[in-house]
Amino acid sequence: MKSRIEVVLERSLAAAREAGALLSDSTAAGTLEVPKDRSHGDLASNVALTMAKAERKAPRAIAEALVVHLDDPEGWVESADVAGPGFLNFRLTPRFWQTELAELSAADGLRVPDFGAGRRVQVEFVSANPTGPLTVGHGRNAVLGDTIARLLSGTGHEVHREYYFNNAGRQMKVLGESVRSRYLEEVGRPTEFPEDGYQGDYIREIAHSLVEEHADGLADHEGTAFRAAAEQAIFEEIRRTQDRLAIRFDLYFNEDVLYSTGAIEKVLAALDEKGFVDRREGAVWLRGEAVGLDKDRVLVKSSGEPAYRLPDIAYHENKLSRGFDEIVDILGADHIEENKEVRAGLAALGLAADRVRPVIYQFVTLTRNGEQVKMSTRRAEFVTLDDLLDEVGVDAVRFFFLSRKSDSHLDFDLELATKQSTDNPVYYVQYAHARIANLLAEAGRQGVELPDGAVAVEVLAPLDDADDFELIGQAAAYAEIVDLAARELEPHRVVFYLQDLAAGLHRYYNRHRILGDEAPGRIRARLAMLVVVRKVLAAGLDLLGVSAPDRM
């Protein structure tokens, strides 16, 4: 929407230079934006302010010169005024807005610039250890990662979604022992529950199903048999939860592959060869000073087992070797240091560590009845993501998780979320969509000819109200918002945009009785406009993975 006026601005600057009103070598690096206060016009530019120094002239004088030399052959600008310290405020013509809307109504009218064309991006998210059901915290990760993947796909990237399945570590061993203990308990054998074992009911359930299947036939088995059963059961549950959220992965990457293929040893050998490794106290250390970390870190424990960060480096080495241009890691705040170590390790190996782009999200705190609920998988004090989905619903959960920037803590008040779920902003946006759908249906019943597909500017000529133009302007901002959200990996921008657009629609809907208009041409033009607004709402909600219902 800005591009037309940017052209006018460029032409006017050139004209002013030619006329000697401006120094010819000065560069204009101003911004063009929709002013917060609409009384300032439809678009405002601060070029005059940014040029003031180079021009050695008062900003207002520069702005005046631009108004005098305004070059607008297409007739987009209704008026250009100098305001405040030197802002240039443009009011645009009906023709401008009608043209804008006509373009939006075209089949590819909402197309977002394909800045990712030809780029392969991997998004790694969730990656929860299969030691228990997904928690509310995992939910934030899942929804954030999935939506970032959608944003990247929507901007032309070739996206690969991956779940790093951490099935090789000590925690899995503890998991197996926990199940074994519950199993022995149930078949009446003496047992001692592991001190750091997983205490959740789901462990008992897994043990119980093993008793049903094998009676006490497994009593003399080692933990590994139990571990495999637990891993499978929990993994299936994780997948079920993801299905509810419509989240799919292209690949579940198993950590143990890194062991079986020798990738871990190779990475260690390479680091060693380059002199980044130290051996002392029976362990193998990554030399912090040499790789840009503040302290040394253990790569291989004195027990001979790799510490978690070594397979993690090997995993990222594997990712890079698959030729991705960018690797997005969705990580909780507690993993930021680890990611730094991984990138330092990659850089030390001479690999493109700068292709790894972490998206850090702060923790979700959960409150119930005004009290904070502590979440810990191990102590079984958690609310599962499934519970949350049961209580609040998929659309509301997704929308809520996305409605804060990832850097902010997210406070999920369960009482509020359940009790006031109808106040959830997601319904506000969906309602705007349903309202338009309903209006179009009513128009159909009244025999009004409905616009279908691309609409010609001539058809839109009856649009003459400032409210019409404002709504068109809001709808036209879609591509720019999505573009920014995708570049910055910030889905919350889409959420806030949709809320603004929905507010604009509701306001418009209350002020104008569309079907009651005495001019049939204007009814058709306005319906065409609302068809576009509905299209934008549906596209935006789809990016968030939220449904756009026709009836509510």
Added chain:
RNA sequence: GCGCCAGUAGCUCAGGUGGAUAGAGCAACGGCCUUCUAAGCCGUAGGUCGAAGGUUCGAGUCCUUCCUGGCGCACCA
């Protein structure tokens, strides 16, 4: 002690690379349905943008130093 993130209305939060009188939702108060969905709209009230300095035409935004909260700083993942 060190590092990262946050601190904006009573509550939950928005405020690209500095722009005009700092916004939204919820909560509060007052209005609007015989007419396309009131899950909506309109209005009122609510702020020393954690504090103090600094940078400049201009700072919620950038710099410095503090204060408060969260998360890290394991031979746990």
